[in-house]
Amino acid sequence: MGEEVEGIGRKLSGRIRDYGQLMKFTLSFTVVFSSVVCYLMVPTITFDLTSVLLLFIAGMLVTGAANAINQATEKETDALMKRTSSRPVASGRMSVDEAWTFALISGVCGITILATYFNGASAILSGLSLFLYGFIYTPLKKVHSIAVLVGAIPGALPCLIGWVAGADEFSAGGWILFSLQFVWQFPHFWAIAWVVYADYGKAGFKLLPSADGPTKYAAIQAVLYSVILIPIGILPYFFGMSGIVSLGIVLLANLYMLWRCIMLFRNMDIRAARVVMFSSYIYLPVVLLALLADKIIS
Numbered sequence: 001m002g003e004e005v006e007g008i009g010r011k012l013s014g015r016i017r018d019y020g021q022l023m024k025f026t027l028s029f030t031v032v033f034s035s036v037v038c039y040l041m042v043p044t045i046t047f048d049l050t051s052v053l054l055l056f057i058a059g060m061l062v063t064g065a066a067n068a069i070n071q072a073t074e075k076e077t078d079a080l081m082k083r084t085s086s087r088p089v090a091s092g093r094m095s096v097d098e099a100w101t102f103a104l105i106s107g108v109c110g111i112t113i114l115a116t117y118f119n120g121a122s123a124i125l126s127g128l129s130l131f132l133y134g135f136i137y138t139p140l141k142k143v144h145s146i147a148v149l150v151g152a153i154p155g156a157l158p159c160l161i162g163w164v165a166g167a168d169e170f171s172a173g174g175w176i177l178f179s180l181q182f183v184w185q186f187p188h189f190w191a192i193a194w195v196v197y198a199d200y201g202k203a204g205f206k207l208l209p210s211a212d213g214p215t216k217y218a219a220i221q222a223v224l225y226s227v228i229l230i231p232i233g234i235l236p237y238f239f240g241m242s243g244i245v246s247l248g249i250v251l252l253a254n255l256y257m258l259w260r261c262i263m264l265f266r267n268m269d270i271r272a273a274r275v276v277m278f279s280s281y282i283y284l285p286v287v288l289l290a291l292l293a294d295k296i297i298s
Contacts, residue, residue, distance in 0.1 A: 018088040022071060022099060023064030023106070030284075031158050032059035037288040038162035038177045041241065043297055045166040054117045055165060059158060061110030062126045066154070068103035069134030072096050077142075077203035083196060103134070114165065122165040129154040129161070141205045148189055148207055156182035176235045181284070183232060186225040187261050188280035190218060194264075194273035214273070219265040222276065226258040236291050246294035250287050257283055 032055075039045060039055055071078060071089045078090035088094035107130055115123035137151035159181045163174030193200060193207040194214045200207060210217040233254045237247040260279045264272040 014093075018094055019102070021086075021088050022068050022094065022102060023060070024067040025064075028060050028063040028067060031063050031155075032056055034181060034284065034288060035059045035158035035162035035165075037292050038159040038174070039166040040162075040292055041173065041177065041295055042163060042166035043173075043241070043295070051117070054113055055162065058110045058113035058117075058126070059161075061106045061113070062130055063110075063158075065103040065107030065110065066130050066133040068099050068106065069130075070138050072099035072103065073134075073138055074203075077205075080202045081196075081199040083199055114161075118165040119168050121168070121170070122161050125157055125161045125164060129157040132157075141207060142203075143206065145206050145209055145211075148186065148193075148209075151189075152182050152185040155185050172239055173236075173241050176232070176239060176241070179235075180229070180232050180287070183225055183228050184280065184284060187222040187257065187276060188283075190222050191264070191273045191276035191280060194218065195270055195277060214268070216265065216268065219261070219268060222261040223258070223265055226254070226261045229257065230254045233287070240296055242291045242296060243294040246290040249290040253283050253287050253290075 036052055036055055036059070040047065040052070071087055074084075075089045075096060078084040078087050084090060089096060089099050107127075111123045111126050111130075114126055132150065133154040137147055137154065140147035140150055156178045159177040160170075160174045163177060164170060167174065190208060193205075197208065197213055201213075208214065208218045209221045230251070233250040234247065236242045236250070237244065257276075257279060260272075260276045264276050266272075
């Protein structure tokens with residue numbers, strides 16, 4: 001009896017891990033984190049645990065649905081790459097139909113929560129983000145590197161969704177936060193594509209700005225987008241969203257990102273690309289939390 005219960009426990013634990021992988025829990029958490037912070041950045045919003053939890057749950061459901069669609073449609077290509085071959089659909093531990101069922105239920109539930117407890121605009125934006133990521137960006141990855149530009153839109157929409165959920169309007173603050181995360185994604189994602197270029201090549205993904213792969217052209221693009229981040233980082237202070245302290249922190253973070261991208265251009269190796277990648281992971285929470293901590297309340 002004890003062995004049977006233990007076996008059921010292991011099976012249940014395995015299924016939970018599989019669903020965590022299907023929705024890419026860590027990635028989804030990062031995306032939803034930015035949405036919650038941007039919601040709290042709205043000048044009239046004060047912290048309310050119930051609202052934050054509802055926004056977090058809705059965001060996790062919608063983002064998880066997008067990632068499930070991604071894995072359901074990329075079963076064959078995921079199986080070709082070392083870093084993705086152990087995913088539940090690619091490895092055969094989960095059927096494509098099960099992944100699609102999860103995506104449908106998860107997506108509908110997440111959008112419904114936003115429409116019910118926040119507003120219709122945030123729900124519509126979430127549906128748009130889900131559609132762009134699952135049905136436009138995902139298949140486009142094998143066609144052209146413009147997929148990165150397309151994918152950056154649903155990648156940045158969580159910031160706008162969070163702001164609109166709190167402000168109930170498309171005001172300047174939401175677009176500034178959207179722009180910050182939108183531009184940040186280019187050096188971030190190109191660094192990832194540089195590091196895993198060989199794996200992406202096996203799957204036929206075209207995600208670097210140069211058709212020839214990791215080149216000086218690709219590196220200079222990362223530098224240019226890091227430069228664009230600098231004036232965008234000043235806008236929250238200019239528009240009265242946050243104070244002088246966060247302005248200094250954001251400026252230092254932007255200069256550091258720029259320096260790491262310049263080093264990538266100079267060294268042209270995987271090590272430099274990996275440093276850009278990890279620096280970008282740290283950059284976003286540092287910048288968003290600095291803006292939130294120094295928020296100006298109206």
